[in-house]
Amino acid sequence: MPKNRPTKEFASFLAEKGFVIVNETSVRNASETDFSLAEMIFKNKDILIPFLIEEALAIRGKARSVLHSFSKKTTLVRFFTQLKEEGLLLDWTRIKGKGYQIEFPPQEEKLRFFRFEWAERCFQYIILNVVRTFCEKERPGLSFRAFQNVELKRKDETELFTELDLVIQIAKRFYIFEIKSGPWIRIMQWAKREEAFVDKNGPVRQIVCTIHENIPADIFEPQILMNLGNIEQRFRKMLDADFSNANLNALQNPKPTRLIRAGAAKPSPAAKQPPSP
Numbered sequence: 001m002p003k004n005r006p007t008k009e010f011a012s013f014l015a016e017k018g019f020v021i022v023n024e025t026s027v028r029n030a031s032e033t034d035f036s037l038a039e040m041i042f043k044n045k046d047i048l049i050p051f052l053i054e055e056a057l058a059i060r061g062k063a064r065s066v067l068h069s070f071s072k073k074t075t076l077v078r079f080f081t082q083l084k085e086e087g088l089l090l091d092w093t094r095i096k097g098k099g100y101q102i103e104f105p106p107q108e109e110k111l112r113f114f115r116f117e118w119a120e121r122c123f124q125y126i127i128l129n130v131v132r133t134f135c136e137k138e139r140p141g142l143s144f145r146a147f148q149n150v151e152l153k154r155k156d157e158t159e160l161f162t163e164l165d166l167v168i169q170i171a172k173r174f175y176i177f178e179i180k181s182g183p184w185i186r187i188m189q190w191a192k193r194e195e196a197f198v199d200k201n202g203p204v205r206q207i208v209c210t211i212h213e214n215i216p217a218d219i220f221e222p223q224i225l226m227n228l229g230n231i232e233q234r235f236r237k238m239l240d241a242d243f244s245n246a247n248l249n250a251l252q253n254p255k256p257t258r259l260i261r262a263g264a265a266k267p268s269p270a271a272k273q274p275p276s277p
Contacts, residue, residue, distance in 0.1 A: 038125035
């Protein structure tokens, strides 16, 4: 199946900022399992997010098994079972009077889930639910496209500059989401670097997503800071504001345009066809 391409408007915006899109992937490739886990984490975030943060710290410390003590046994058992079915846990065992022994798989690609991938899945699940409800039920004249892992480089450089976790296009507006699960100082460093293509008053909104709810939003300006506790409500309000007074021209959905990648030759113009008799 061919990839969906970002439209000409987004490529042109980035070009004005000095960037070229190198690669991207359609979010439609996400599996039902991805969203099933994300939904479980989001709906039980008070229990599962502290657990996942602790697991990430254990993995960074090269631990391959951890003993946990939890009171919410039913939630944890369901979560452990689903993680094991997906191969993200090697095994888990209940030890009477002590808690649960968690054994991590040896593959590094599996450990990525605990390092940062779980946060990306959660935010993606929430964002796409908001967008689908908005476009399909409340603004049925609108459509959207979603792309993840959008790799950018500067026009005059060969190495990648950055990777955008998620880009949503609705009509002629673009929403860039960068999802961070790490310490707040690292998030700040990213935000300062990404100021290179912020466009506060233009068609692009840049949103930093963090799992931490106690980070002051003003340190990210002109980026917009959202967290797992408020993104559902705040993103919905943003969409309402962006499209409430839009005229018909602004609401027209742009036709997909094939993006010319870095180093690729421009396609030759299509031959004009004679008019139909």
